[in-house]
Amino acid sequence: xxxxxxxxxxxPALALILGVVVWPAVELARASLSRYSITGLRKxxxxxxxxxxxxxxxxxxxxxxxxxxxxxxVVVLTIVISLGLAQFLTKDFWGRRLVRWAVIVPWAASLxxxxxxxxxxxxxxxxxxxxxxxxLHVIDTPIDFIGSDRWIMPSMVAVGVFxxxxxxxxxxxxxLNAIPTDVYEAARIDGASPWKIWRLITLxxxxxxxxxxxxxxxxxxxxxxxxxxxxxESNPGFSHDTTITFMYKLAFKSAEKDVGxxxxxxxxxxxxxxxxxxxxxxxxxxxEEES
Numbered sequence: 001x002x003x004x005x006x007x008x009x010x011x012p013a014l015a016l017i018l019g020v021v022v023w024p025a026v027e028l029a030r031a032s033l034s035r036y037s038i039t040g041l042r043k044x045x046x047x048x049x050x051x052x053x054x055x056x057x058x059x060x061x062x063x064x065x066x067x068x069x070x071x072x073x074v075v076v077l078t079i080v081i082s083l084g085l086a087q088f089l090t091k092d093f094w095g096r097r098l099v100r101w102a103v104i105v106p107w108a109a110s111l112x113x114x115x116x117x118x119x120x121x122x123x124x125x126x127x128x129x130x131x132x133x134x135x136l137h138v139i140d141t142p143i144d145f146i147g148s149d150r151w152i153m154p155s156m157v158a159v160g161v162f163x164x165x166x167x168x169x170x171x172x173x174x175x176l177n178a179i180p181t182d183v184y185e186a187a188r189i190d191g192a193s194p195w196k197i198w199r200l201i202t203l204x205x206x207x208x209x210x211x212x213x214x215x216x217x218x219x220x221x222x223x224x225x226x227x228x229x230x231x232x233e234s235n236p237g238f239s240h241d242t243t244i245t246f247m248y249k250l251a252f253k254s255a256e257k258d259v260g261x262x263x264x265x266x267x268x269x270x271x272x273x274x275x276x277x278x279x280x281x282x283x284x285x286x287x288e289e290e291s
Contacts, residue, residue, distance in 0.1 A: 029263075031260060032050050038257050051264045062239055069153060074161055075164075085103070086176055105166070106166055111163060111224070122155055124143070129145065146231050164217055167217075168213045175208070179202065225245060250262040
């Protein structure tokens with residue numbers, strides 16, 4: 001096959017990459033160097049002022065801290081819970097197919113719908129969660145889950161974990177099913193305990209699946225806009241925002257309404273997640289998997 005023929009076959013994929021990835025990235029970089037009116041009209045070049053203004057924003061430290069807590073908490077809890085759930089889903093029990101279907105539902109549903117549903121569950125006045133806790137006498141007064149500085153982040157993390165578990169669990173199920181049964185049989189014959197089998201056989205052989213699930217979850221959770229924005233929309237300022245909602249509010253919800261600053265924050269977001277993923281890959285020594 002000649003080079004031109006191969007290029008012809010690759011043309012649709014290349015056109016998609018150019019239209020969905022390259023062109024938006026170029027426009028984002030261009031917007032980050034421009035000044036815009038409050039109505040979004042370009043007024044000329046801004047140089048590096050947009051980047052300086054973003055870095056000088058008083059709320060940036062809070063936003064970065066929120067982002068770190070959000071990503072680490074959701075990813076770690078998702079991985080730990082999904083490992084246990086995957087072990088359960090690979091067992092042979094009555095109704096396993098029904099349970100597997102039920103597990104995939106939160107991932108298949110729209111994030112906006114899921115977040116809106118949880119905002120009703122968390123509601124201070126008529127939420128289901130407060131009603132259950134009050135009836136069980138766990139609490140004496142309702143808790144403002146999405147309006148209290150103490151509860152808003154744990155509430156958002158719970159929703160983030162809820163929607164992230166299905167995909168992660170199924171990645172681990174696939175990884176567990178790929179492990180040869182002969183390995184387990186040999187370990188049992190040698191007298192290995194269930195804990196030693198899991199620690200010395202299952203976990204090391206699941207490492208590629210854990211690596212893939214962690215990287216994809218980091219990107220997915222970092223860029224998760226609907227959950228944070230929907231649950232946090234009634235709270236003023238940026239005190240409970242992550243970088244992704246911070247970027248949106250800079251353009252449309254804050255006093256600045258500055259598209260240029262929002263674009264600059266968007267480029268910072270891209271660099272931040274790339275650095276985080278590269279650091280994780282470096283720490284986990286992912287190249288060992290290739291060998």
